[in-house]
Amino acid sequence: MSPVDATLHSVLTGKFEVVAESIRPDATLESLDLDSLPLAELALALQEELGVKVEEHEATKATTVAELTSTLTTKRTAAGAL
Numbered sequence: 001m002s003p004v005d006a007t008l009h010s011v012l013t014g015k016f017e018v019v020a021e022s023i024r025p026d027a028t029l030e031s032l033d034l035d036s037l038p039l040a041e042l043a044l045a046l047q048e049e050l051g052v053k054v055e056e057h058e059a060t061k062a063t064t065v066a067e068l069t070s071t072l073t074t075k076r077t078a079a080g081a082l
Helices: 003-014 036-049 065-078
Strands: none
Touching: 003 036, 003 065, 036 065
């Protein structure tokens, strides 16, 4: 598991009480019961943990776990954080 995967799983299970088994690559954030306010909180938590800004369009209800992980990994690589 990559550092981004580990952080995302940690934030989802710890802060949002998402059941770890439901965090699959194809799961959408909406399927994990994240709506507007929790999505904003998720973006802020990930920004704090990973040191990269999460734009509103990058973490929507339709975004999958795999898509968000890929976006964050790319941003961290570009920022030299990996």
